[in-house]
Amino acid sequence: MNGISQMWKNISGLWSLIVGLKITGKYFVCPQVTVHYPRKTVDNLSTFRGPVELVASDNDPTKPKCIVCLQCAGACPSGCLTVAAKPAPKPTAEEIKAKKEAEAKGEKVKKAAPKELGTFRYDFTLCSLCGTCVDTCPVGSLQFSSDAYLASRNKEDFVYDLLARLADQAKGIKSGSSQSKE
């Protein structure tokens, strides 16, 4: 009896072969999901982790939020980031005047930072996109960009000056290595 039930199990198992054929047959006639790059590009890049970029501060799109605390450069396991400060520009006469007036009125005035971001060099060739820098930044001045289409024959194209990039973005120029070649 056991042998017969074993045989029946084998025979009824043949049905699974048909099921397999049905699945591949269905996929065969389904439309393809491949995107024919470079004739077409994908648009759902919002979750893509591209090279890191600076986030502009709320009131000045050319200036980053960065407070030059250097935590990101220290946290990066691959040493991709080179951050350096420069002294903040001297306040103009008008600004000093405005400040004095405000103080005289008894308003609370924010003290100007003594330094600001001078250079922010980012070597993408070393970056593992681990996200440590993004997580470390206390003011949220770093984020992943959505540059998916990166290609170059030149290694230097992937060493970014993120300040210049931010300035370009403020002017509405989309920057990236492919752009810099053109």
Added chain:
Amino acid sequence: MNIGPITVPIELVRIMVAILAFSLFIGLNGVILVWLERKVAGHVQRRPGPYEVGPHGLLQPVADALKLIGKQLFIPKGADKILFWAAPILSFLPVFLLLIPMPFGPKLFALDVDLGLLLILAFAGVNVLAICLAGWSSRNKWSLLGAARAVSQCVAYEIPMLLSLLSVAFMEGTLNLTQIVNQQEPWLWNIVYQPLAFIIFFVCAVAETNRCPFDLPEAESELTAGFHTEYSGMAFSMFMLAEYSYIIVVCCVATAVFLGGWHGPFYPGSWWFLGKVYALILVFMWLRWTYPRVRFDQLLNINWKWLLPLSLLNLFVTAFLVKVL
């Protein structure tokens, strides 16, 4: 036929012309089938397959062929030189012989061989020898293992294949392929009378041509490339061309013996034959991209425990019915 003072038998001329035509047919088929296989693989996985070279990648096999021609022919140290180069040629040459008795159309065949089916079955075995030589002479353990697998697999699967064809031969009373086709009616093909034999034949055909899911002799994930691991360039492409040609041959046999050859419900002719052959090849490809490879013990179990008894049973029942009716 008389050419000057020499008398050439008409059969010889026919064979010469046929071999020339077959060379063209096989070469063209190689190109088309490589392209088709990759397209089918792509579409099953919802990819486009080859796409960039030529319209819809049609020229991709040509580019591949040029690449293969340009590659260095390499022989491993300590390999048996003569056998090593003989193997791919030996694998490819019998294809011409196998196609000679094939009835492509009512008038389109190389030779009307009385023992056509026997000829095909006899010379199909040469490929096993070629694979065995390739594996043996390569001096590579993967090649050797692949060859050993190929031999045990092909020898085993030849038996039910033969038996299933034999039951049709019993029914038709002939081994002549042209006659077998002629005796089938436009719609009532032999597959209607012998469905089990057809299924057995088809499974065996997949195994005989070393196609997935029975591609153990060249199992990439276990044996690198099996018996043709050490072959490069044209030697490798000879094996590949031979493999595709054998697919054509088994599909032609299946068409002639089971699917009514050139018969069709309307406009009978060679296009029916070719259409059926290519439909069968598509099924081959469909199977390849659906099933995973079987284990070796499973492979032999399917044969010895299922296909062989079933084909024997089928043969006995057919013989009995032929005698009684």
